[in-house]
Amino acid sequence: MNLSVVNRALLVLVLSLAGIGVHAEEQNPMTIVKANFEAADADGNGSLDSREFPALIDANAEHKIGRAAMVKRFGAYGRAFNKADRDGDGAVAWSELMSNRPEHEDH
Numbered sequence: 289m290n291l292s293v294v295n296r297a298l299l300v301l302v303l304s305l306a307g308i309g310v311h312a313e314e315q316n317p318m319t320i321v322k323a324n325f326e327a328a329d330a331d332g333n334g335s336l337d338s339r340e341f342p343a344l345i346d347a348n349a350e351h352k353i354g355r356a357a358m359v360k361r362f363g364a365y366g367r368a369f370n371k372a373d374r375d376g377d378g379a380v381a382w383s384e385l386m387s388n389r390p391e392h393e394d395h
């Protein structure tokens with residue numbers, strides 16, 4: 289019998305499963321949004337203009353993040369964009385997106 293090898297294989301399997309579980313639980317929505325933001329930033333200049341912004345909304349909607357699915361359903365990209373573009377320079381920077389999180393809206 290080669291039990292120790294079997295046991296070791298089982299242990300590795302259990303540990304890797306546990307690792308996957310922990311990873312999924314620690315997946316921060318902001319990490320997903322950041323990845324979506326970078327994917328949507330087609331020209332890679334670090335901010336989203338009005339043509340790039342809908343890609344972020346669509347990707348966020350896929351992950352059921354915030355009100356993205358609602359914005360997508362109503363096609364309210366323009367309104368969401370204007371709201372996210374706090375300084376009104378026609379582009380949404382990552383920092384603007386972060387200062388625009390629902391948790392910061394008290395009304």
Ligand SMILES: [Ca+2]
Nearest residue numbers: 329333335336
């Ligand atoms: Ca861009």
Ligand SMILES: [Ca+2]
Nearest residue numbers: 373375377379
């Ligand atoms: Ca801006």
